Amino acid sequence: MTTRVIRRDGTVSVFDAGKIRVAVTKAFLAVEGDSGHLRPVVGELTAQVEKALLKHVRPEVALHIEQIQDQVELVLMREGHHKVARAYVLYREKRAKAREVTPAPPAFRVKTADGTLVPLDWDRAEVVVGEACAGLADVSAAAVLAEVRRDVYDGITVDELAVAQVMAARTLVETEPDYSFVAARLLLDRLRREALTRVEGRPVEATGEELSYAAYFPEYVRLGIDLDRLDPELAKFDLDRICAAIRPERDAKFDFLGMQTLYDRYFLHDDGTRYELPQAFFMRVAMGLSLREDDREARAIEFYELLSSFDFMCSTPTLFNSGTTRPQLSSCFLTTVDDDLQSIFQGYQNNALLAKYSGGLGNDWTPVRGMGAHIRGTNGESQGVVPFLKIANDTAVAVNQGGKRKGAACAYLETWHVDIEEFLDLRKNTGDDRRRTHDMNTANWVPDEFLRRVEADADWTLFSPDETPDLHDLYGRAFAERYRAYEEAAERGEIRVSKRVRAVELWRRMLTMLFETGHPWITFKDPCNVRSPQRHVGVVHSSNLCTEITLNTAADEVAVCNLGSVNLANHVTPDGLDRDRVARTVRTAVRMLDNVIDINFYTIPEARRSNLRHRPVGLGLMGFTDALFVQRLVPGSAAAVAFADVSMELISYHALSASADLARERGSYETFEGSLWHRGVLPIDSIALLAAERDGLDMDTSSTLDWDALREKVRGGMRNSNTMAIAPTATISNICGVGQSIEPLFRNLFVKSNMSGDFTVLNRHLIADLKARGLWDEAMVADLKYFDGSLAPIDRVPDDLKALYATAFEVSSEWLIEAGSRRQKWIDQAQSLNLYIAAPNGRKLDAIYRLAWHKGLKTTYYLRSTAVTSVEKSTLRGVDGKLNAVRPVAEPVPVPVPVAAPTVTPDDALVCSITDPDCEACQ
Structure with a gap:
């Protein structure tokens, strides 16, 4: 065409x-x-x-x-x-x-779905735009309508007109952030027409005032069941009671990024035609999670309240699939690949089946023998683990979750594996492409003994696991002792494949590759195992795709974790934490996550066996930086670190208490006896175990709550082997309109890229402050663009605002690590902790990753660098979303050096892009 x-x-x-x-x-x-x-x-x-x-x-x-x-x-x-x-x-x-x-x-006509031309109804357009602007300060329906009038033409289709309205509002976002809510509401108008027409089988339009969820919702359920998409059990709920609980006014809570993300990827559709509205979406998820509750309606309403208020959000797989005929609700899967072809190729099949329904994968490849190792069956030599990783990479690309999200996996290898040097090169863009994995993430699984050798400038020996098989299952002092014994055996010539290297040189190469390619990430084997509540039944051999899950795996067990995140921004006031609201949210959230385990659709038996046996969940948080802004706490300060500590302590306290209460109601998980919980060892107590293994640990152990009473309660039973993990929340934070996870502020103004397109993102907290001080104008917009969203170079911005709204690269990584360490003392799993360095060099990287180890962190995630960001010198405005191609952008503002918002351009450097869509696999 x-x-x-x-x-x-x-x-x-x-x-x-x-x-x-x-x-x-x-x-x-x-x-x-x-x-x-x-x-x-x-x-x-x-x-x-x-x-x-x-x-x-x-x-x-x-x-x-x-x-x-x-x-x-x-x-x-x-x-x-x-x-x-x-x-x-x-x-x-x-x-x-x-x-x-x-x-x-001249007057324009609109082409309807059947090709009929009818006069454009400007009266309805004014009603819809006026409704979209209602209740929002500093927005103008007239300005939006003026933009729409510029875009229409005779014969414009109904869909094109709807898109023109959305993009007219979006054009104005960079001058007033609330136009993002206007754009979202106009997109919602398009969705209402699309969904109601599909549900009712005839052309239907309805404004927000005209929409009746009570009339729509039962028909939506019926259609979903007829299409074999919704579970027929949903029709057995008391739908009158359910409909009475729906809150249509919460449709107005979404900004454009959140609504567009849901529209593109979450709402149920029939061959591309959506029939699910936002509150039906949340209620469908809530009903799906309450299928096995005694009073299903009451629990569904309780869960719906949490989701639709944005107090808590389930992970993406749960949102995709809850209440459907294929309820694969779990987020992350961890596997161990054994050293034989049958296990390796079974691993590929498992990856494909797990990824099909939106799971993120963490694969432990350490048991696979290294290059040059003897193969007894053929009397030949192994090519090592790398060729098998190439196939795993291609499997992840091929199974892309139905186009909703890219297939995503992370391969883990321990630092003593003889193929570790080739493993470090997997993401390079040079060399033999048959030994590269351009699409798969990689991570180093680093034992403490290696870092002790680095600090002592000692040698390090590489082995093939077929000759040193027990190293895979050992950690702490036991690993160190056995490792030294193997080194002595190698010196006596009793080990066929080994290589001695200088530990510092290998460490430098690990950090160099991390900077150059963004991989492999640095994760720490010993703290993950020493502090694991489940150390009595197995070993943690890897983390997951996003480095926050630390669960034990085995040949017959694929570890599974079920994620969700508390929106911390909704639980603070200028005076601090709303402790009662946190308690209510966490208690309900833990119940929702525990329900996932029993309702879940398992694609492989090893995952089902593991999940039902141990019942791990991962409650995390998002909106941390927003919570700092509300309280006027400066990032990179002692006060911000203290808030990270007390907020995580409160979440941890209520998460453990809720799991213990569920154990009294439903019974403890199968392997509770012998766990750290059973012994009365809470996460705060397990710090001492790690300190003993290391002969010291630089980790804070202060607390503010009554942990003695909770310790006795937990000793009596836990419903879940693990309860907490902080995931990246890359997508669900967009839905809720808050900052990702525990991330510092990236920029005060930038263009975010994801699978739904490009979106202008502004810091609403900052703009409210600038307005209050009379500083928000076109010149400020231009300055923010020119200086890549940083306030530091803008002279007229007061110093207190520069400090409060410092960007990620203006906050020292040492503060991020200290805050991470404070959280880690309360978490039974780990956290996706990105590190930001404005001008990386070898000395800085060495210092921060050693600090992370000394501070007791279990894992780190991406290394971010300003090298991935550039400013395009242009007047282009209106670059948001996939829809940006269907309408003109605003007239250019004639400034001496006009610029657009800073846009991530991944080709500029090889380290990870802050807005990389591939980072969405967990949430």
């Missing part, structure tokens, strides 16, 4: 790149005159404009002439033709003023 272009008079023509070439040629001639180099330069620039315009444009959607001209400006500026671009901007401004005196365009 040919791409069309909407002209300013509303007429439509065929896209013609030749017209772009003519316009660019005229611009150069006006500034530089004729020259020999003009033709090839213009040709290259035109090709760039055409490629950028058509890259994300669906054939059935029209471009607008203004959008094309904006892209011309962007390319001219990006390629350094600043004078030409400036002349082009001034020419457009001149033409825009001339058009102001031209007659109004």
Whole structure:
């Protein structure tokens, strides 16, 4: 289908790149005159404009002439033709003023689904836009409607008109963040028409005031069951009671990023046509989690209240699949691959089956023999673990969760494995591509003995696990003693495959690869095992895809974890934590997570066996930085660290108490006897075990709550072997409109990229403060863009705001590690802890990762660097979402050096991108 272009008079023509070439040629001639180099330069620039315009444009959607001209400006500026671009901007401004005196365009008609042309109903458009703006300060329905009028043309389709309304509001977001809520509500209007039409089987439109969830919800349930998508059990609920509990006003809580994410990837659909509205979505999840409760309606309503208020959010697999006919609700799966072909290829099959329904994978590959090891069956030599990892990588790519999320896996290898040096190179873009895994994450599983050797500048010996098999299951002092015995055996010539290296040199290479490729991550074997409540029944051989899960695995057990996160921003006031609200939320959340285990659809028997036997859950948190802002606590300060400590202590206390209460109601998990819980050893107590193994540990052990009473309660029984883990919350935090997990503020203004598109993100807390001080204006927007969302270089911003809203790269990593250490003392699993370094070098990396080890962290996650961020010098505005290709962007603001919001450009460097969509696998 040919791409069309909407002209300013509303007429439509065929896209013609030749017209772009003519316009660019005229611009150069006006500034530089004729020259020999003009033709090839213009040709290259035109090709760039055409490629950028058509890259994300669906054939059935029209471009607008203004959008094309904006892209011309962007390319001219990006390629350094600043004078030409400036002349082009001034020419457009001149033409825009001339058009102001031209007659109004003629009346337009809208093409309905059956092809009928009907007059465009501006009255309804005004009602819908007015409703979207209701209750929001500093937004204007007239401004949105003015943008819409610029975009319509005669014969515009109903869908295109709906999109034009959404994107008209989105264009204004960077000047007023609340337009993001307007855009979300306008997208909701489009969703209402789509869903109600599908449910009722005829064209239906309804404003928010006109929508009746009571009438819609039973029909939605019936349709979902008829389509074999919803569990028929949902129809057996008292739907009148359920409908009475639905809160339609909560549809207005979403911002554009949250609503677009749900629309693209979460709401149920029939061959692309959505039939699920937001509150039906939350109620469907809640009902699915209460199927086995005695009073199902009461529990469903309780769970719904938690979800729809954004106090707590389940992980993405739970949101995708709860209440459906395939309720795979678990987030993470950990496996161990044994040293034989049958186990290896069974591992690939397990990965595929687990990933199919949205699971994130952590694979322990340490048992697989290394390169040069003897193969008895063929009397040959092994090629090592790397060729098998290549197949695992390709399996993750092939099984992409139905297009909802990319398949995602992480391979773990212990530092003593003889293939560790090749393992470090897996993510490099050079070398033999058959020995590279460009799409799979990797992580080092580092024993304490190695880091002791690093600090002593001693040697380190690499082995093949077929000759040293027990090292895989040993940790702490027992590992160190056995490892030294193997080194002595190697010196006597009793070990066939071994290699001695300088520990510091291997450590440096690990850190170099981490900086250059973002992998392998650094995770610590000993604290994960020494502090594991389940050390009596198995060994933790790896973490998961996002490094927050630390559960034991075996050949017949695939560890499973079920995640959800408390929205900490909803549980604080300027005076501190709302402790009663935290207690209520955590108690209900733990019950919801425990229900996942029994309702879950298991794709492999090893996962079912493990999950029912140990019943681990992972309660985490998100919105930590928002909570700091509410309390006016400066990130990177002792006060912020103290808040990290007390907030996690409170969550931990109530999570353990809730699990103990569930044990009294439902019974303890099968392997409770002999666990640290059974011995009365809580996470705060297990710090002493790690300190004893290491002969000292730099970890705070202070507390504020009555842990003695809880310790006795826990000793009597626990429902869950593990209760807490802080996941990245990359997607569910977007749904709730808060900062990810425990992450510091990335930027005060930037463009976020994910599978739903690109979205302008502004720090609403900062803008509220700037407005209160009379500092929010177009100049401030331009400054924030120019300085990559940082306040530090902007002179007129007061110092207290610069400190409060310091970005991640302006906060020392030492503070992040200290806050992580304070949380880790309360958590029975781990946390996805990213580290930020503005100007990385070897000395800094060495210092922060050693500090993380000394501070008792179990794992670290991505290393972030400012090298992945750049600012495009352009006037382009309105780059949000997949819908950005269907409407023109706003008129450019003529400033001396106009700029767009900082946009992540992963090709600029090899370290991890802050907005990498691949990081969404846990939540």
